[in-house]
Amino acid sequence: MSNPWNNRPPRPPGNPPERRRPPRAQEDxxxxxxxxxxxxxxxxxxxxxxxxxxxxxxxxxxxxxxxxxxxxxxxxxxxxxxxxxxxxxxxxxxxxxxxxxxxxxxxxxxxxxxxxxxxxKVEPMPMGDWLRTLPDGTPGAALWLDGVGNPHNFGAILRSAAHFGVAGILLPRDSTLAISGAAARVAEGGAEQVPLVRMGQTENAAAQLRNAGFSLAATVVRGGVDLFAATLPKRLVYVMGAEGEGMDAQLAAACDTRLSIPGSGAVESLNVAAATAVFLAQWKQRSR
CATH class of the missing domain: 3.30.1330.30 (Ribosomal protein L30/S12)
Structure with a gap:
């Protein structure tokens, strides 16, 4: 069956030569x-x-x-x-x-x-399947996105994650966050580079990650250990909070450590996408 989307049919034999053009859709x-x-x-x-x-x-x-x-x-x-x-x-x-x-x-x-x-679309992979793809004992960083919803922030996070070689982006089981056209454009190709992972219950997901050698770090605006002075483990999950409400308090309390980015105080904090890039850059530097 012919496909009306593709190029027009070839010209009959004997027609005068045409000016050659790049391949394109039918020109009617x-x-x-x-x-x-x-x-x-x-x-x-x-x-x-x-x-x-x-x-x-x-x-x-x-x-x-x-x-x-x-x-x-x-x-x-x-x-x-x-x-x-x-x-x-x-x-x-x-x-x-x-x-x-x-x-x-x-x-x-x-x-x-x-x-x-x-x-x-590519659907997020189950946590267990993702963990089995990771080579034993190798360093790795992952991002647990707790309530992040803005597609432009998500796209910027995907771009930073691809740049710094993040092993996966972890989504809570009830999260509606997904790749969109806007997120993929902002990610500038990063949306195809980093696996999306669907977690199960929070407690089970945390246990699975710890069993695989990951430590969980809650990223908080204030009250955490200075990121630039902290000792970062080779396998680390940064738990990033929502743009407005921040991180769930119970989830933050369940993490192994709390980290903050020190600043001048001129503004309250960085937005979640900018903060993610800073956290990932510091992990990359420390993991060398």
Whole structure:
């Protein structure tokens, strides 16, 4: 069956030679028309995620191209996306060249950088499965996100986690936090690099982590040990609190230590994404 998303059919033999162009979607009016309303609003399936931004799309193509379902791009992005478009042609994956305004609607954002893609979601892996992927005895850091909900903060955390080689991001079993288009764009490819892990009951998760050699550190605005003076273990889980309410008090009390980032006092604290980068940088420096 032909696929109307892909290139137009080859010209019949004997036609005059045409000027060669990069691979692109069919060039009739439908290729430049706004996408249907249902595509603009919700994507094709709950199992899919709408990504936007060059690095976010490049990262999916590099790590799991089979997850790509549709691609939308502006004509100006064809040179930067030639390998992806050639793969789409070969695999009969739909792509469409559209106008800038169409991408604004598809992404529900003007920060799409000329490309939008629908891809299959990756579900968080169970805690036990994740622990079995870690080599015995090797250093490692993980992030336990307790109530973090802002997608831009989550994206910045993913970017820092990828930069510093975090082993995993741990999500409470009732957490609704998930990769979104906004988070993936801010992560600049980091969303494809760091495993998301779904924990069970809090007490059981903490016990599993300790059995695997991890210590749990509650990150608190005040009252904790000075991060820059603390001795950090080789295997460490930073427990990061919510943007507004901070960390659950019972969870903080159940951790092995409490850490704070000293500052000038001119502002109350760093936001959770900035604080995460500082905590991870210090762990990286100490773990060498």
């Amino acid at each position: 009016r439908s290729a430049r028309a706004p996408a249907p309303r249902e595509e603009r609003v919700a994507g094709a399936s709950r199992s899919e995620l709408r990504l936007y931004g060059l690095n976010a799309v490049h990262a999916v193509f590099a790590r799991r191209p089979e997850a790509i379902r549709k691609v939308y791009l502006t004509e100006s992005r064809i040179p930067a996306l030639k390998p992806l478009l050639a793969w789409c042609v070969k695999q009969r994956v739909g792509y469409r060249v559209v106008e800038e305004g169409d991408l604004d609607r598809l992404a529900a954002s003007t920060h799409h950088e000329g490309v939008v893609a629908d891809v299959l």
